């Protein structure tokens with residue numbers, strides 16, 4: 001039986017499928033979300049939400065609930081062979097979310113499901129996509145529903161958010177390029193420790209020992225998530241570790257022989273191995289891939305879920321713009337190129353992230369010597385902080401980034417920081433002017449109040465150009481604080497994408513640059 005045609009079928013109600021469905025519903029699309037399981041995941045996986053992902057959740061209308069349900073992490077204490085080598089400050093500036101959040105993936109999926117419900121959409125549980133047929137501008141999805149009931153859903157778009165074994169990826173015939181990660185496994189337990197380290201709800205511990213990197217992160221429900229990357233001498237061993245094995249490992253890595261460990265309920269003991277893979281393309285015609293169906297890797301740095309959320313955030317506004325006829329189809333291809341570039345960069349960085357890989361003895365000795373000085377310096381710590389936050393990730397090389405305003409600290413493709421500005425005579429946060437529901441043109445005025453006259457003609461041209469095109473947009477005149485004139489030089493236009501990245505940066509008087517940009521990507525009214 002085939003039901004009426006839906007705008008989008010999202011296959012998989014993991015975190016990325018849920019986030020994508022929320023964003024598409026906010027844009028008014030009719031979305032069916034299929035999930036083969038009867039409820040959200042019960043297994044423990046991701047436990048950290050980095051700052052950029054929290055900004056994404058704000059755009060999805062649910063960041064407050066995450067902040068209310070998680071623990072902000074401000075500090076990481078680093079120990080090498082039992083010696084403290086430094087503390088790593090996690091807070092960053094120019095965002096509404098200075099700290100990352102400790103929150104279990106179980107809670108993440110529940111909160112996203114709740115938010116989707118607020119948008120009058122419920123997940124179709126126990127509904128497994130069993131076949132996908134793709135046409136030039138439509139798709140059909142065969143579904144096995146509760147009690148084996150079969151149906152076919154016709155749709156304009158289908159998005160595979162169904163994880164590693166993606167059916168949509170197979171229907172696309174897209175290779176999942178990469179390999180199994182050898183020599184590395186992760187073991188974990190959620191437990192309450194009785195040990196020599198102080199409990200601070202905002203502090204994680206990192207312990208490095210021979211061939212072990214152990215991370216202890218405080219959990220919102222109490223106790224810690226103990227997550228250890230260890231070498232993998234016996235790849236055939238698949239059974240989870242038992243509590244005593246974990247106690248011995250933690251006691252050795254933390255140099256605390258007297259450690260006692262009480263597993264928290266529900267009992268969670270896990271052994272995981274990983275693949276590093278990226279799909280060769282994330283979009284062909286009516287089908288797209290998001291999250292683990294598009295890219296996956298060992299969870300070094302806690303990137304998988306976070307990157308999937310950013311992918312859903314990148315895709316949804318583009319899909320909505322093409323679906324509503326505001327933008328040309330080529331806009332959708334930029335999701336694939338931008339997200340593949342982001343995933344490739346993350347995979348490269350995490351393969352070389354010595355701060356979470358189980359160290360060989362020689363590396364351990366070097367860490368013990370070098371880390372105290374490195375961590376005491378702002379250069380190393382600051383770079384680490386910003387890298388982990390994901391706030392500096394950019395799309396500078398994307399076809400959608402056009403830069404014609406000379407060199408500056410901020411370039412087309414960059415995420416716009418949440419800078420203080422004056423707008424309409426009031427002090428505002430820049431992010432309060434941006435919106436995920438539209439494009440935003442920022443006309444930047446100089447520091448003195450009298451220099452706005454020459455921007456008036458430019459503003460009229462910007463208004464006219466935007467009014468001719470179908471994209472929803474709003475224009476603001478902003479004056480940056482004196483510290484930020486290097487980032488927002490006066491007399492420039494920044495055309496902001498809905499996801500907070502700079503699309504076009506040009507001299508405000510260069511109306512041709514704006515017209516060309518709009519003509520390339522958007523349709524006329």
Ligand SMILES: Cc1cc2nc3c(=O)[nH]c(=O)nc-3n(C[C@H](O)[C@H](O)[C@H](O)COP(=O)(O)OP(=O)(O)OC[C@H]3O[C@@H](n4cnc5c(N)ncnc54)[C@H](O)[C@@H]3O)c2cc1C
Pocket residue numbers: 011012013014015016017034035036037041044045046047048105127128129130161162163164167186272290291292293299301302303304305306307308
């Ligand atoms: C041990 C471990 C620790 C991790 N730690 C972190 C971390 O700290 N930080 C981080 O960011 N990431 C972490 N990750 C990665 C993170 O868990 C994944 O990146 C994330 O779950 C991907 O979300 P997703 O929605 O793309 O896919 P999934 O979470 O895999 O969800 C896919 C959903 O699709 C459903 N499905 C599958 N096939 C079908 C079908 N045919 N029809 C209908 N439904 C289907 C599945 O049941 C599932 O619910 C970790 C992963 C592991 C294994």
